[in-house]
Amino acid sequence: MAGSAIEQANTGSPSESMAASPVETQLALGDLARANAGGRLWVIAASVPLLFMISGLVIRYAAFHSVSAVPGFEAYARALCRWDCAWYVDISEHGYERFPIPGQSNVGRWGFFPLYPMLVTTLRFAFPFSTILIATITSTACSYAACLVAWPLLEKNVRAYILYCAFLLSGPFSFHFTTFLTEPLFVLLTSCVFLALKRSNYLAAGVTCALLSATRLVGVLAVFAMVNQMFEQHRQQGGSAVSFPRWVLGRPDMLVAIFISPAGLFAYMLFLYLTVGDGFAFLHVQRAFGRVAGDPLLFLWDGLAAVPTKGWLPTAPQWSALAAIIGLILSVVLAARRRYGAALFCASSIILPLITNLASMVRYVIGLAPLLMLIAELLSVSKLTYLVILALFLSASYFMTLAWIGGYLALV
Template identity: 80%
Template sequence: MALEAVARPGGRYIAVAVVAVPLLFVVGGLAIRYAAFASISAEPGFAAYAQALCRWDCAWYVDISEHGYERFPIPGQSNVGRWGFFPLYPMLVAAIRSVFPLPTILLASITSIACSYAACLVAWPLLEKNMRAYVLYCAFLLSGPFSFHFTTFLTEPLFVLLTSCVFLALKRSSYLTAGLLSALLSATRLVGVLVVFATVIQMFRDYRAKGGSALSFPRWVLGRPDLLVAILISPAGLFAYILFLYLTVGDGFAFLHVQRAFGRVAGNPLAFIWDGLSAVPTTGWLPTAPQWSALAALIGLALSAVLAVRRQYGAALFCACCIILPLITNLASMVRYVVGLAPLTILLTTLLSASKLTFLRLWVSSWAPAISRPSRGSGAILPWSSTPGPHRRAASLGRYTLAAVLAGAEIIILALALNPDVNADYRAYYIDRTTTCLNRDAVGSYTLGQTVSFRSDGAKKAAGMRVCGWSGPVADGTHSLGETSRLRLDIRPLRDGLTATLQMAAVIRPPQITQRVVISVNGVRVHAVTLSGKEPRTVSFVIPPAALAKAKTLDIAFDYLDGIPPSPAASNIYKRSIKLLSFRLDPVEPG
């Protein structure tokens, strides 16, 4: 791709420059980042540097590469599974590690740098072989202020590389190649599947350029089995992951449903942007993190509009969707989502590389109406207008068969995903969202008459009793999380009831100054209390024999009617209501 210039006079020197420029920025960027790391770290070495840069989602990808995906229930009594992180890049690193037995993060960092370097080479023809723009692009990707995202174990390096490859294939009207690359892209990140729209738009534009009409475009596509295969194979990576999750977890859409455990809730993108812009700094003038995220989203959408104005409709739609889709939930990771969109950075570096006069000319020409359009009566050769020979007829039949197999497989996988095979606890928490407390098999040991501290000093004993809906313990107790919390402990069969003594404190934030708590035992409501003030309060109540029956475990549920969310847009799984400080059970003496 980038080395095609070798064939032309003087092209050898251009090819050397194309290869050398990103290499220089690889070395320069690495030196800059390592110098910053070494200035504050007492542990030298590239391995320590790579580990220091492993932040945020990086740790998830390391775990996937080393351990794969969990089944359900998730080990460690967690409600956050790795299912939300797509598999292609961790699989690639795991495959390389099987050949080179190096630490995962070290190997992943080298692979990310290699992917980013390759992305620069692929960008050369996309930049119309503009050396000034190419230098800017390489500098941005490999040594710029956002180069961290492209040199550690995040999906951005592979995503940028594959995106660039897809658009290069579309530029050359290599639809099947674009489809295969799109399949890999859809297995890298969820939004990668959206690039299929860019493929269809490019098909439409090429067809119109040959004189075809808009109304006859569907018929043209149906008459081209190679185009059908290119379209249907584009989401193959996503569908393969859906099938994998269905077979291992029972829920093909687990990557979507697990977002609840990360606190992502659907909302108004405009409200999220406004909230981000409104998060002004309390001191100084530098924008806050929410402001940076909101500005990144606005700049990304503005650049997408510029792409549309320049008639790069497929790239514009792809980039806009890649920004709006995550923006529906919140602004988290928005900066890296935007800088990881290759069409936007290619556009930006192209504009920045132009002189003022050139930029004005490009801007005016982009708005100018087309001087001429292809005549609809130009006699374009349509696929059904000529009679194919026997070999072409056989090849066409084979492509139709492959398209039918792809379509059938995707329909079957979609049907499986729409009918998850999961237990009631999974469905209630992840799918139906009727509870904020994911029930698990945790059962703690307990001796009657023993007081268990739910502060930091009693962490080990209390850990076995906590089922869900708790955070901590910390110095002032174990905080409730969500709208329901549960404790479960093993008890010997009792004929009489029990007396429960709990020390609790309300979480208050004016105007909310009270917390109502309903306590149930083994599904039987046994007590209701209203807590007020910040000071701990001792709450005692009797658990009747009817609640105990012949149960071997005691399942205690705390339902909170006045939970306080940390912010108006926050998920209900983050609501705060009480702090539990201690717990005690005593047998009721026979009367």
């Protein structure tokens, strides 16, 4: 009897043994609270771009309606299809020609990379709508997805995230991200590359970089950000710069990621070689568009020196030169914040097209996701600044859309 009493005292009753301690209860409640908080944050992350997607559509449609006698969403989509958009529509509907287009100064479609037109073509087979309608919806969806990918990249900074979403979907250049241009897909894939690198998932980064290189030529430059991330990881583990190549050779995932990164570009070059006979046709055709290699500094100087003959507003070359300079300055800021991979990618993505001329430079700069995220972070530090900039984004969208529809050259 005494032994059984002692045993019962040591083991306790079944209900007592199953009861959780106060510390365990608090830990469980803390985990539950964090899970609920994380769920609420993701609801916010999904709702914010949706709100700006709707508001941006309303603002841009109001601008379109004020200058157009033809109502309807398809008419709106066609009105916003300006400049390079028409080339992408032609590629999606007719593909690439084998010879220069007759009567157009030896111009061909080869300078426009194929991934996004291929995506729109695929969707057009699935849905019975016009090309521009499908492309507009797809671009908007890509921009929405780019916002979601930016949420972890912005370290869940709500103010910065709101500004970023507002800029893409309701901002002064939101028409670039909601019509048939490569910017929506380019920003989405760029964000995916840097998110994969942030998580050290090099295979995912390599595959996404391959897609990026099939979207725009400068997409292949993301491989430098990937190699930089590998080097930083090697240094954090105590490795030296000398031992870095040998370390990479011992990591098959890194080697595969590096070698598949330009796969999209190489596939397009092979296609051009087989159909046109020139794997570098995307470069050689640039002369027909007035792009000839030269001194980037001279192009910048000529752009800044193109002062307006009347009025005080800067000319289109001045806007383009200022965009390039601001983009390069922001790349330096990225480097100062020790984001060397993003800085290298953005700077090289500005300098490469700058070697030819300043055309489309505004669009190229605002299509660099790391720069947009940096701007959102810088402008969200102060609550007052954040509110003022948000109001400016929304109000400027109307007038910039009018300028885009009207063919303002700086926005090309």
